[in-house]
Amino acid sequence: MNIETRTHLRVYFLQNYNFDNLNDKEFEVLVNDLIASKESVHVDRFKPGKDAGVDGRFFSAKEHEVIVQSKHWIKSGIAALMRRLAKDEAHKVKLINPKRYIFATSLPLSRADKIKLKDIFSPYITSEDDILGKDNLNDLLAQYPDVEKKHYKLWLSSSSVLDAMLNSALTGRREAKRDQIIDATKMYVVTENHSNAIDKLEELHSVVITGEGGIGKTTLADQLAHYYVGKGFELCVIEDDLSEAEAGLKKGRQQVFYFDDFLGRNYLMAIEGRTDSRVLNFMDRIEIDRSKRFILTSRSSVLKQGKFDSDLLGIKKVDKKEYEITISSLSILDRARILYNHIWNSGLSNEHIEQLYIDRRYATITQHDNFNPRLISFITDPDRVRDVSIEDYRAYVVEKLDNPEDVWAHVFDKQIDEVTRIAVFLVVYNGTAVSESELRSAFKHRVLNDGIATASNVVFQFDSMMKVAVGSLLQREISSTSKGPQINLFNPSVADFVLRRHNRDSATLGAFFVCLNTENSLVNLKSLKESSRLSKELYYRILSTLCAEKINKGFSQEHPKYFTRLLQMISD
Known part of the structure; x- marks a missing residue:
């Protein structure tokens, strides 16, 4: 048995795609590519729209027209498909009157199913070989592995890639990150940014994906990591500290290191912790090792400020490894595909979806100046529009x-209560993840001061709030480098919203910073002033409030670093 035959058999026995991570348009393209390989012809495709029963077309040796039709009906069963075909599609085929008709579906088909389909499309389907179900498509993928590789999202969901992802020795937050990468694959749209970032990784072995909130930095970085795992690389997710990555660096082993939001929401904290120097030194090591890749993400504004404040980030010329995603880097076609993919996977009602197609209203969305993937996710989320x-x-x-x-x-004004808002605000103003014990203490301070809770029920209030907020606004993480659970924002755009809402309200801001007895909150306060997100006047007012509340009540031995930092800020 030759190598090629063994490879085909291996794929046949391992791969059993159900095609659920493809939308219907992506499925049509896959079917056309498989038929083109099988028939050794070029299959014409047609622009999206009402297809009149034609998803692909080619001409036989006798110049007879051959029509290809694909139905990706993973959300419905075979009975519903049969009814639809008999009611609508059979008439379309009769009008076209092709010499040959090929029908494909992502549903599995029995021998009886094929007989019924042949009868529905008689006399245009002359052979059951021209009826392709799920198993037939998997057989063709085994015969034509180049088609599988061409369809990136399909290839990423292969059993070999999935096994490599699932067999990664990860725990806690890293395991959650891996699962997030896998789950997000079906929502991914491959754009020019993808190939450009891979080119940079292949050349320099490191890439820093930058862009503003919601543009798709993390999504791109996730799928770059996924791509390399598919190529046989070991996945190494970095949490907060490079120590484990440095210790885990194995000579000669293919490894992809992934550090999401490496400067965090608070660039001053990263620079003070010398994250910049360690990251750049790690990049140097990766650059000379052809078996390693290093993927990082950062907001453009945070990295820009970091370059300004960190000599190393400037001297080391991190610019050459930076790849920035901007709205302008997404073509109108890319935007349309992103919108369509979100709609397909959203679970929106057909009535809501139809509203976007009337008079080509979707064009207003794809051409809008504020288009970004995160915003598209919001407006196509059925839970968020259920009251619309x-x-x-x-x-x-x-x-x-x-x-x-x-x-x-x-969400903040209509869907959550005051105690949940307080907890989220505290996490935002801490500037980074806060330990659950510190958040509990700050929460207790705030709700008791406001009279929202009493000493007897404050514990119940906190525990109830966590059940509501975790998974929607907050995330609870257990890290190998921290003591106890850490609470962070579920979505970084929450911080943008909260800061914009309160950026002129010194009384509200002061009250929250008073409750946070964490050094990180003070670093964040200074960072907000340095990045001009808070005016200097407002910054000084908040410092005065902290001075009155903290210093005048006496030095606390429990938080010496906090008081040292506060005194330094007042002195400065």
Whole structure:
């Protein structure tokens, strides 16, 4: 048995795609590519729209027209498909009157199913070989592995790649990150940014994916990591500290290191902790090792400020490894594919979806100046629009596009209570993840001061709040480098919303910073001033409030670093 035959058999026995991570358009392209390989012809595709029963077309040796039709009906069963074909599609085929008709579906088909399908499309389907079900498509993928590799999202869901991901020795937050990467694959749209970032990784072995909030930095970085795991690289997810990555660096072993948001929300904290120097030194080691890749992400504004404040980031010329994603780097076609993919996977009702197609309203979305993937995720989330009527949905979408900073407003004002808002605000103003014990203490201080809770029920209030907030606004993480659970924001855009809402309210800001007895909160306060997100006047007012509340009540031996930092800030 030759190598090629063994490879085909291995793929046959290992791969059993159900194609659920492809949308219907991606499935059509896959079917056309498989038929093109099988028939050794070029299959014409047609622009999206009402297909009139034609998803692909080619001409036989006798110049007879051959029509290809694909139905990706993973959300419905075979009975529903049969009814639809008999009612609508059979008539379309009769009007076209092709010499040969090939039908493909992602559903598994029995021998009886194929007989029924042949009868529905008689006399245009002359052989059951021209009826392709799930198993037939997997057989063709085994015969034509180049087609599998061409379809990136399909290849990433292969059993070999999935096994490599699942067999990664990860724990806690790293395991959650791996699962997030796998789950997000079906939502991914391969754009030019993908190939450009891979080119940079192949040349320099490191890439820093930058861009502003919501543009898709983490999504791109996730799939770059996924891509390299598929190529046989070991996945090494860095949490907060490079120590484990440095210790885990194995000579000669293919490894991809992934450090999401390496400067964090607070660049001053990263620089003071010398994260910049250690990251850059690690990049130097990776650059000379052809078996290693290093993927990092950072907001453009945070990295820019970091370069300004860190001599190393400037001297080391991190610029050459930076790849920035901007709205302008997404073509109108890319935007349309992103929108379509979100709609396909969203679970939105057909009535809501139809509102986006009336008079080509989707063009308003794809051409909008504020288009970004995170915003598209918001406006196509059925849970967020369940209270929006069908008639009002289009206006809702336009409003969110025109005022993207308000995407969290409905959640904060209508969907959560005051105690949950307080907890989220405390995490935001801490500037980074806060230990659960510190958050509990700050929460208790704030709700008791406000009279929202009593000493007898404050514990119940906190525990109830955590059940509501974790998984939607907050995330609870257990790290190997920290003592006890850490609480962080579920989505970094929450911080943008909260800071914009309170950036002129010294009384509100002061009250929250008073409750936070963490050094990180003080570093964050200074960072907000340095990045001009808080005015100097407001910064001084908050410092005065902290001075009155903390210093005048006496030095606390429990938080010496906090008081040392506060005194230094007042002195400065």
